[in-house]
Amino acid sequence: MADSGVTDGPERKEDIQRVKNEGKELTKEEKQRLRKEKKQQKKNKEKKDDKASQESEKGKKPAVSTAAASQTPTQSTTPKAPSEVPAPAPVPVPAPEAPSPADKPAKSKGELKAERRARQEADRASKHGKKGDAAQQPVTIKSKTPPSDLQPVVKRLPEHIQVDNPDVLKKLAKKLERQQIPLRSDYGYKVSLFSHLHQYSRKAPLTQQVSIPSTVIHPAIVRLGLQYSQGIVAGSNARSVALLHAFKQVIRDYTTPPNEELSRDLVNKLKPYISFLNQCRPLSASMGNAIKYIKKEISNISSQCKEEEAKSKLQICIDCYINEKIILAAKAIAKSSIEKISDGDVILVYGCSSLVNHILCEAFEKSRKFRVIVVDSRPRLEGREALRRLVQKGISCTYVLISAVSYILPEVSKVFLGAHALLANGYVMSRVGTSQIALVAKAFNVPVLVCCETYKFCERVQTDSFVSNELDDPDDLIVTRKGKTQLEDWQQVPSLGLLNLVYDVTPPDFVDLVITDLGMIPCTSVPVVLRVKNVDQ
């Protein structure tokens, strides 16, 4: 447990204890003072030798055992708490170790960060004024074991799922103001379970607040944002390709200002564009990965490189990425999937997934005999587009709405589903309705195959569709039949909320196979792929 627990110096503990005992909020000045003190302490400690640390270790062992009992991780905000070595809470130790000299040898950057975070935790705890029992305050301090074993515990929640927190909103507004991006305001009454998510109206595009010959934001990005928010570019692959295309134009029109380096300045230029696109429509996982890739490529450009060379290099990188991760991946997936499609199959697809359509068209060209059942759902009714593409090829199709899926399933031999993202715990995030299809298919013992390229694999973990989702325009749910629009004044009706979810997550128990460009893997192998990918990079 805490054998290797070299914790922070007792000076820190003193500070924290003082704060807790005083039970008042730290003002800004106090915090600054604290920080300065700690910096000084660190400098002192770095001069001391290890012997002192050993002494303190021995001294702390008894403290550890007492502390462990009383520690309650009341403040862990993240669901995952990997092997975190609970450090001895300073408070239960009645007397902080006699000021053992700053026994810490030079700390690694990770540990310093962890210390800072732990300090912030403590500050937060004192602010919330937990019932004076300092024992409950978890000071999660990392031990001195090699940092690769440790994960930073305190992960901040992404702001886009904290919309009901006014502080987060204020921070977001400030950030956007700094970047000169307009803030898009939420629209309509939000169902209470989802009030932590943004909900925008399609009739109020962000371009209302952007000057018309947009100078702050590159016109290609404005066009892209508009196309996202109006749904003209929809679908994970299409959005990523369009994003990379816009970035290519941005890079083409970019000139390095004097006294700046391309590798740093270009990344800074891209940040407001990404915020703008995020405001128009929340970024998808595939877009996030593409952006990470581009940023990495840009930062890796050496300063010796001339501007033209660097720009053309980046253009080639982007082309390669698209070619490898999207086009060739689609070919590879099609090849593997065709083995799974036998003659006489009845394949069920849901919505319009570009990859699944591609697979089916390829299989048809390779003269497999099968027929397709397209399941569709309101309000997007994307299945119509899938239907059109398949019928155009000559595949015989049936079209049903999702309410009829249990009626039609006895006929089905396989289910092919597309994915928006594959999460690190094996869950499949896809268009809302997919999990229902998978559930019913499981009940009928029909194999469910999910097709997904590896660039959509995401390190997030989610077990339900509530925490992180996207709320589309609620007015899309309004239909006009026979000249009457029943929901026209839905905003006037009290306690009526329209909910238009976009995504849902399917648990891995319902998915039999995931077909990726790396091969056919079970759903639970996704973290392995992610780990391998990270090592590669």
Next chain:
Amino acid sequence: MELQAVLMAAGGGSRMTDLTYNTPKPMLPVGNKPLMWYPLNLLERVGFEEVIVITTKEVQKMMTTDFKMKLDVKMKLDVVWIQEDGDMGTADALRHIQQKIKTDVLVVSCDLITDVALHEVVDLFRAHNATLAMLMSKAHEFTETVPGQKGKKKTAEQRDFVGVDQSGKRLLFMANEADLEDGLSVRKSIMRKHPRMHIKTGLVDAHLYCLKKAVVDFLTENKSISSIRGELVPYLVRKQFSKTTNSQKIKDDAEDQTQRKNDSSTNHELLISSPDEPLLQLAQERSCWNDHRGDMSEAYHGGKLRCYVHIMDQGLCCRVNTLAAYIEANRLAQKLFEEPAVHTSAVISERCQMGLDSIIGAHCQVADKTSIKRSTIGNSTTVKEKVKVTNSIIMHGVTIEEGCNIQGSVICSNAVIGRGADLKYCLVGNGQRIEPEAERTNEVIVGTDQLMEI
């Protein structure tokens, strides 16, 4: 840079010669501001920083002396003057400044007064990668009596037939009544692609166009097109559905090749593709969006040339090219700016009755016992006692002597109305003198130099 603004201010005002023979149309005062201030203000509000103004030398001179323009318009105005002979159409003017055009253009006419949210038009242009996006508005009937018009006869305006698709945004058909002598014929290809088309006739073209740069280049090659509204726009609308722009698999037939070459050479300019065309194609293929449904074709029917229109039904959109429109615009113009109706430097005596919807210009002098209702009084005008001004437009530098009664009239600059005159629905030209005790109704009083020589 995304868009360049071009203001067409060289028009002669051929349909309101009584007003424009002394003052060029762009400088006609509407609500005491020169007419071209309104589109410039619109562009400035939206965020433009530079405008190319195409105008005549005379207007250019007047612009420099008019302090209103200098003070209020903060954008950089790049004034290009052209000959006044009136042979240059709007497309010719664009061709003239082709060197200055580096990106897509937004062409505005100087006589447009509107409060449209310009992003609606530009969003259509951006989102659908359109070649042309324009603004139209539902026409409103003019309710005011126009001076000089005998009776209620409506001038036979040539109607425009505008065909839009079901969403009301895509422009399918545009023709003027004059060109449709045999009747309205619609191509089969249009009907096959857009089986439901709404044809509207009561629309006013605001003469605000977003054009791709490729169109300007196309104009330089084709010198036969001289008017944007009259020739270029109908041409583009027709070209959306022409065979060569749509054929994706161009079969190389020998006999068609020469003809196709001629066509494709014209089309090539219009369809200049970006260097990343395959990426755009890929994104469009993978996207599960289609602008129509019910047939087997992909989004936009695979057509690369697209024309869009935004039809305003609420809000102000007025083109000041006739006398009636001019009077209407004066009524409505006050809504567009927040300046106080009465200029601060005007001297108005206390015993004057002024309606709330009147506008008084700078350095005016209004004496006692006057009544000014629903009127616009220009700068440096003197109104003496016991004058009743109702529903009229008085331009700059006019002197109205005592006891006059002016109703529903337009008095141009520097005119003098003698005392006790009674003018109803008249138009008094520039610098004219109305003798005292005159009684005129429904007349146009202009100088002899204005009358035509027979």
